[in-house]
Amino acid sequence: MGATGMCRAFYKKDGLAALLMDFQMANSSEVLDALLVQPTSTGHAIAFNYLVPNVKGLQNFFHVLDSASTKTSQAPPSPPPTPIESAEWPASNTSAQDPNAVPSRASSDINANLSKSNTTEISVFAAATEAFSKANLNCSIAESLERFRPILLQAKERNIRVRGYVSVALGCPYEGPKTDPRKVAEITSSLLEMGADEVSVADTTGMGTAPKTRELLKALSAAGIVNHDIALHFHDTYGQALVNTVVGLEHGIRIFDSSVGGLGGCPYSKGATGNVATEDLVYCLHSLGVKTGIDTQEMAKIGAWISEELGKSNETRAGKAILARLRS
Amino acid sequence: MGATGMCRAFYKKDGLAALLMDFQMANSSEVLDALLVQPTSTGHAIAFNYLVPNVKGLQNFFHVLDSASTKTSQAPPSPPPTPIESAEWPASNTSAQDPNAVPSRASSDINANLSKSNTTEISVFAAATEAFSKANLNCSIAESLERFRPILLQAKERNIRVRGYVSVALGCPYEGPKTDPRKVAEITSSLLEMGADEVSVADTTGMGTAPKTRELLKALSAAGIVNHDIALHFHDTYGQALVNTVVGLEHGIRIFDSSVGGLGGCPYSKGATGNVATEDLVYCLHSLGVKTGIDTQEMAKIGAWISEELGKSNETRAGKAILARLRS
Numbered sequence: 001m002g003a004t005g006m007c008r009a010f011y012k013k014d015g016l017a018a019l020l021m022d023f024q025m026a027n028s029s030e031v032l033d034a035l036l037v038q039p040t041s042t043g044h045a046i047a048f049n050y051l052v053p054n055v056k057g058l059q060n061f062f063h064v065l066d067s068a069s070t071k072t073s074q075a076p077p078s079p080p081p082t083p084i085e086s087a088e089w090p091a092s093n094t095s096a097q098d099p100n101a102v103p104s105r106a107s108s109d110i111n112a113n114l115s116k117s118n119t120t121e122i123s124v125f126a127a128a129t130e131a132f133s134k135a136n137l138n139c140s141i142a143e144s145l146e147r148f149r150p151i152l153l154q155a156k157e158r159n160i161r162v163r164g165y166v167s168v169a170l171g172c173p174y175e176g177p178k179t180d181p182r183k184v185a186e187i188t189s190s191l192l193e194m195g196a197d198e199v200s201v202a203d204t205t206g207m208g209t210a211p212k213t214r215e216l217l218k219a220l221s222a223a224g225i226v227n228h229d230i231a232l233h234f235h236d237t238y239g240q241a242l243v244n245t246v247v248g249l250e251h252g253i254r255i256f257d258s259s260v261g262g263l264g265g266c267p268y269s270k271g272a273t274g275n276v277a278t279e280d281l282v283y284c285l286h287s288l289g290v291k292t293g294i295d296t297q298e299m300a301k302i303g304a305w306i307s308e309e310l311g312k313s314n315e316t317r318a319g320k321a322i323l324a325r326l327r328s
Numbered sequence: 329m330g331a332t333g334m335c336r337a338f339y340k341k342d343g344l345a346a347l348l349m350d351f352q353m354a355n356s357s358e359v360l361d362a363l364l365v366q367p368t369s370t371g372h373a374i375a376f377n378y379l380v381p382n383v384k385g386l387q388n389f390f391h392v393l394d395s396a397s398t399k400t401s402q403a404p405p406s407p408p409p410t411p412i413e414s415a416e417w418p419a420s421n422t423s424a425q426d427p428n429a430v431p432s433r434a435s436s437d438i439n440a441n442l443s444k445s446n447t448t449e450i451s452v453f454a455a456a457t458e459a460f461s462k463a464n465l466n467c468s469i470a471e472s473l474e475r476f477r478p479i480l481l482q483a484k485e486r487n488i489r490v491r492g493y494v495s496v497a498l499g500c501p502y503e504g505p506k507t508d509p510r511k512v513a514e515i516t517s518s519l520l521e522m523g524a525d526e527v528s529v530a531d532t533t534g535m536g537t538a539p540k541t542r543e544l545l546k547a548l549s550a551a552g553i554v555n556h557d558i559a560l561h562f563h564d565t566y567g568q569a570l571v572n573t574v575v576g577l578e579h580g581i582r583i584f585d586s587s588v589g590g591l592g593g594c595p596y597s598k599g600a601t602g603n604v605a606t607e608d609l610v611y612c613l614h615s616l617g618v619k620t621g622i623d624t625q626e627m628a629k630i631g632a633w634i635s636e637e638l639g640k641s642n643e644t645r646a647g648k649a650i651l652a653r654l655r656s
Contacts, residue, residue, distance in 0.1 A: 210574070
C-alpha cells in the first residue's frame with residue numbers, strides 16, 4: 001500500500017455530492033486499521049479510498065482489512081454502495097448557460113442503488129502521457145494497465161470497489177498542455193473494462209480550460225463511455241477549475257473531486273497546487289441550485305481547521321469569505 | 329478629488345481588452361499631475377481614471393489638469409478615445425458552453441472608433457442599494473444621482489470621458505445577496521442618460537453567481553441598455569468571478585474590470601477581497617480564444633512585483649502558476 005491515504009466522503013443529507021478529501025498520511029495502513037476498528041460516526045456515507053500501486057500493495061491492504069475485521073469481530077466490509085449519492089439537481093436553471101443541457105436522469109437512476117453504509121475502496125492511478133507514466137509509475141502506460149489488471153481482478157473477487165484515475169488528462173508537466181483526448185478515452189475505457197467502478201479523469205496540472213474540457217468530454221462520449229462512469233477531478237492551479245466544472249455539469253457529469261481548503265498537490269507536477277477547494281466547488285454548485293446537503297459554514301470551518309493543523313495556507317476563496325462574514 | 333486614484337489601462341497590441349488596474353493612492357492629484365506632465369511611454373492606449381465624488385472634486389480635477397497642461401505647454405488632453413479597444417473574439421468557440429451565443433458584432437463595431445492616444449477620464453460611483461449608498465456616499469441613491477448630474481454635464485463640456493459605476497449590483501453587505509436587478513438597470517440607465525460613456529456594473533461583494541449574473545444582464549437588456557455601454561466588474565471573493573465572466577461573455581459583454589494581483593477591496597464591504605485578478609481573467613479569456621494582446625508572463629511578473637511593493641499577498645492563481653513554470 002502506498003504512503004498516501006485518501007478519505008473520500010459522500011454527503012447525503014439532502015441528496016449527495018461526491019467529494020474527495022485527499023490528504024497525505026504518514027502510514028495509510030495505520031489509517032485504514034484505525035478506520036476499520038473504530039469506524040467514524042457520521043450520518044453520511046463515507047468511502048475511504050486507498051491508493052494501491054501494485055498487487056503487493058493490494059495484499060497489504062487485504063491483510064490490514066482482514067486483521068481489523070478479526071479485531072472488531074465484524075464481518076468484512078459490506079458490499080460497497082454505488083459510490084455516488086445523487087445530488088438534487090434542479091429541474092431547470094442548473095446550468096449557468098443552458099438549463100436544458102443538464103439532464104438529471106443519470107443521477108436519479110443511480111439513486112436507486114444508494115446505500116448508507118460507509119465503505120472502503122481502492123484506487124489505481126494511470127497517466128494519460130507516457131512521460132508522466134514513466135515519472136509517476138516508472139513504466140509505460142500499457143505496462144501500468146497490465147499491472148492494474150490483477151489488482152482489479154482480485155479486488156472485484158473480494159467485492160471491493162475500485163476507482164481508476166487518469167492523471168494529466170488535460171495537460172502534462174513533461175509533454176505540455178495538449179494531452180490527446182482520445183488517449184484519455186482509451187485508458188478510461190481500459191480501466192472500466194477491467195472492472196473499475198468509476199474513473200476519475202484528472203486535470204493534475206490545472207492546465208484544463210473550458211474548450212479543452214469540452215473536447216475531452218466529447219472524446220469520452222464518442223468512445224462510448226457514459227457520464228455516470230466518470231468523475232472529473234480539477235486542480236485550480238490556473239484558477240479555471242470552476243469554469244471547467246460548469247462545462248462538466250453541462251455535459252452531464254455529476255461527480256466532481258475536490259479537497260477541503262484546496263489541499264493536495266502532486267510531487268511529479270512542479271508548481272501544481274491542490275485540488276479545487278471543496279468550499280469553492282460546493283458554493284458554485286449551490287449557486288446553480290444543486291442541493292448537496294453540505295453545510296457550507298461547517299465545511300468552511302473544517303477547511304480552516306485542517307489547513308492550520310497541516311500548516312498549509314487555506315486555499316479556498318468561498319470558505320474564507322464565509323468565515324469572514326461569520327466573524328463580522 | 330478623492331484619495332483613490334485609478335489607473336485604467338487598455339491594451340491593444342493584437343486587439344484590446346479593457347482592464348482596470350485599481351490601486352489606492354496617497355494623493356491622486358499628485359498622480360494625475362505626474363501622469364500629465366510626464367506621460368507614460370507605452371505602445372498601448374491607457375485611460376487614467378479618477379474618482380470624482382462631487383463638483384468640488386471635479387473642480388480640483390480640472391485645476392490639476394489645467395496646471396499640468398500649462399507646465400507641459402501641451403494642449404489639454406485630446407478627445408477621449410472610445411474606452412474599449414476591441415479584443416479579437418474568435419468566430420467560434422469563444423464560449424465554453426455555446427459558441428453561437430457569443431456575437432462578435434458589438435466589439436467589431438466599436439473597433440471603428442479606436443484611438444491610440446492615452447486619455448484621462450473620471451468616474452462616479454452610485455450604489456444599487458439605499459443602505460450601501462448611505463454608507464458609501466452618505467446620501468440616498470436619488471440624491472447621489474442628482475449630485476452626479478452637474479459633474480457629468482461639466483465633464484462632457486470639457487470633453488472628458490465619464491465612467492459610471494453601480495456598486496453592490498449583485499449583493500450588498502447591508503441588504504444581503506438579493507439586489508434588485510431592475511434597480512440596477514434603472515440606475516445604469518440614469519447614468520447613461522446623464523451622459524456617462526460607459527457604466528461598470530459592479531459585484532462589489534463578490535456575491536454574484538452565474539444565475540444572478542444572468543438575471544441581471546437580462547434585466548439590463550430588458551431596460552434597453554446595449555451591451556457595449558456596460559462593463560462587468562467582478563470581485564473573486566467567493567471564487568465565482570470567472571464563472572460569472574463566462575456568463576457575461578455569452579451575453580455579449582466585452583468589457584471586464586480586473587486588477588493585477590487581485591488588488592483592491594472595499595472599505596464598506598467587510599471581508600471583501602480585491603477585483604478578480606487580471607492574470608486569471610486574461611488566462612481565462614485566452615483559453616476561450618480571445619486575443620487580448622497581453623503578454624501573460626509579463627503580466628504575471630507585474631502582479632508579483634506590485635503585490636510585493638504594496639506588501640499584499642498576490643491573489644492570482646494563474647499568475648503564480650505561470651511564474652512557477654517560468655522558474656522550473
